[in-house]
Amino acid sequence: MxxxxxxIGAANVDVYGTSEMKIRLHYDHPSIxxxxxxxxxxxxxxxxxxxxxxxxxxxxxxxDIYGDLxxxxxxxxxxxxxxxxxxKGGRTSIFxxxxxxxxxxxIALCDMSINKNINTAYIKKNASIIKNAAxxxxxxxxxxxxxxxxxxxFTEVPIFVDPISDNYAKKIKPYxxxxxxxxxxxxxxxxxxxxxxxxxxxxxxxxxxxxxxGVKKLYVSLGKGGCLxxxxxxxxxxxxxxxxxxxVNASGAGDSxxxxxxxxxxxxxxxxxxVNYAMAAGIATIGVKETINPKLSIAYLDKVLKKHxxx
Numbered sequence: 001m002x003x004x005x006x007x008i009g010a011a012n013v014d015v016y017g018t019s020e021m022k023i024r025l026h027y028d029h030p031s032i033x034x035x036x037x038x039x040x041x042x043x044x045x046x047x048x049x050x051x052x053x054x055x056x057x058x059x060x061x062x063x064d065i066y067g068d069l070x071x072x073x074x075x076x077x078x079x080x081x082x083x084x085x086x087x088k089g090g091r092t093s094i095f096x097x098x099x100x101x102x103x104x105x106x107i108a109l110c111d112m113s114i115n116k117n118i119n120t121a122y123i124k125k126n127a128s129i130i131k132n133a134a135x136x137x138x139x140x141x142x143x144x145x146x147x148x149x150x151x152x153x154f155t156e157v158p159i160f161v162d163p164i165s166d167n168y169a170k171k172i173k174p175y176x177x178x179x180x181x182x183x184x185x186x187x188x189x190x191x192x193x194x195x196x197x198x199x200x201x202x203x204x205x206x207x208x209x210x211x212x213x214g215v216k217k218l219y220v221s222l223g224k225g226g227c228l229x230x231x232x233x234x235x236x237x238x239x240x241x242x243x244x245x246x247x248v249n250a251s252g253a254g255d256s257x258x259x260x261x262x263x264x265x266x267x268x269x270x271x272x273x274x275v276n277y278a279m280a281a282g283i284a285t286i287g288v289k290e291t292i293n294p295k296l297s298i299a300y301l302d303k304v305l306k307k308h309x310x311x
């Protein structure tokens with residue numbers, strides 16, 4: 001089968017520093033510092049590849065050691081990097097994160113300037129790859145003209161977007177009618193719906209507003225509260241699993257969550273199964289040091305569900 005998913009967006013090197021003491025401003029912290037390959041779009045594709053669907057990345061990297069690392073590690077993970085844009089003299093994206101002694105993010109810095117090279121000319125050159133995809137993952141950090149070009153010219157392909165942050169949620173608000181699926185958290189949903197969410201009634205009102213704007217499917221990540229799914233047919237699924245007792249690394253859970261949603265959609269799973277598998281993927285990721293759980297598979301997620309299902 002020639003079924004595959006295309007991701008259009010960032011690929012970068014991640015630098016993680018975990019403080020061994022409580023974070024203090026203007027202070028030198030003893031820490032554990034590690035590097036790896038990341039980028040939200042790239043990470044989602046790696047998770048999809050590990051689940052068993054082919055993944056192709058459209059992105060830009062520099063001809064530097066970081067670009068070499070991104071290509072090498074992505075290929076090892078099964079991502080098709082044949083159509084990546086190599087920028088001569090370019091500086092590959094870097095994401096630098098400081099984590100506190102509880103293994104949660106304290107602050108992050110990122111240099112994504114190379115993504116300016118993911119322009120409309122590059123998209124046009126790879127149009128056939130996008131048109132023949134089973135699904136497209138669109139990075140909201142892309143320039144507006146690129147977002148608009150993709151949304152206007154590839155309407156036959158279901159487009160999936162993770163708003164990622166409040167700022168990007170604001171950025172994509174004008175395009176809601178053109179997205180097949182969104183995966184916001186509660187704060188991002190509030191931004192998309194242009195309202196505060198303080199109660200369950202507010203939550204219902206907010207997701208109805210977003211669906212009314214034209215989004216076909218909406219998966220709202222509620223953290224320990226689980227996940228709420230709804231669609232333009234009025235179907236509603238709300239589910240929750242037992243939380244992880246000891247969180248090892250919070251980074252990457254959202255990427256595996258969304259990757260499993262896309263995988264389940266492409267494979268035609270029922271929505272209840274998609275929601276449960278997606279939450280299980282998040283739990284599986286939180287429980288390991290890596291940003292992406294190398295054991296990720298449906299069989300592995302079945303084991304996670306058996307352990308965390310609420311009876």
